[in-house]
Amino acid sequence: MKYFLYWGCSLEASGSNYLESIRPVSKILGLEFEEIDDWNCCGASISYIGANDLSIKVLNARNLALAEAQGGYDIVAPCSSCYIQMVKVNHEIQENEDLKAKINAVLKEGGLNYTGSIRVRHLLDVLYHDVGPEKIRSHVKKPLRGIKVAGYVGCQTVRPYGEYDSVERPISHDAILQALGAEAVPFPKKMRCCGSGIFLTEMGYCMNLVKDILEDALNHGAEIISTVCPMCAMNLEAYQHRINKVLGTNFDVPVVYLTQLMAVAFGLDMKVDAALDRNYIPPEVVLKKAIGH
């Protein structure tokens, strides 16, 4: 199956462990990814500060137009923010002819046009629906047996459209964790927001959001947290020790990408493929049951 992988700005930097693990895992699963040539940033969830809505729509429509001209495959976004920005614009263009005409009038300035034929999808959607837990299970060589994982879904992964999973009680993330042999612990805050793009500028408020999520996961027995979004991963992992200092907590829980866990369970290299050495809080200790040392 061929797709465009729109990995976005974060996966080349703070989310590099996500991209590094997506590549070998997708190869095993037979997912063929192509890059959209000369893609631009999606604007994330903070661009409204500096730009009006039409500008943000045009920014995303450029990527959609480029993808349409380059083959028209589904666009797969591993970053929830990229996903939601693009899927939102795509829906509005597909549903509103006037808006489409307006956007195309702007795209024309750059010699582009978008008819509305592209489908935008989250990587989790493709893993769950196109590949499926059964096929994923068939590739597992080192099951994550006995490892308790909190499958943190976060916000923009399924909200607001709920195209491939429930917006209130999603199951896809946990189903894949179970296919890997792990125990997916239920925890009520799996859909609660981590602070997203305003964490850095509103740390005083957002640290409490992350504290609540981490506490909830740990109280339900989680030893490790799995995410499918670079913003969630950043906020949940990189700020833990700062939260400890400010809020007097004692967090030291590894936060990994679902694809890193898949690489481990598929028996791939811990460093080259799973990119575990790029995690700030080392996940190897928890994963030793699967790794076997």
Add this chain to the structure above:
Amino acid sequence: MADPKKKGKAEGPVSYDPSFSKEVFEKVDYGEKIKMCMQCGVCAASCPLSMVMDYSPRKIFALIRAGKRSEVLSSKAIMLCTSCYSCKVRCPRKVPVVDVMHGLANYALKQGYVPREETALFGREFWKQILRLGRIDEKDLPRRYFFSKGIIPGIKKSMELADMGIVLMLHKRMKLLPERSVKGIKELRKMLEKASAMGNGGA
């Protein structure tokens, strides 16, 4: 956390004044959608940060109807949206609350209000980087944001958060080379300039 007794109290008697509503419907992105609001408060109950807002989203919509222009445009609530979409999926009247809040924040900033200074500074640098490169350089953006208020506050903020940068660098989660602009940057800028002029709020 804010004292619940102190928040959400608008000054003076509340009566309906359509002048500000009209302004919001016409000039704010997604502004006309608030016509659908029936004041049920599901948005307020769903919001992860409503407890630290001066007015909940529901109250913001009520204040718009009451014509309380400066209260709304200076309210920190309109810039505390984390874009989690809990409100948008739950609203029984299909008000895209997140989009309205973003529209209000954008409009307020254009009108000279600065409800949350840090987010405003960061957001402006973010968009400037898109105009310059077409992409976001994760090491360059924080630096520009830290120094946006001057050298001394910049150094202070950089020192405060230096550990984060070092950790990311040591774990190969920072691109060391400067980000290059997209090939079609000139065309992209031209398109964004046009969209800025055609859309709400002007350039």
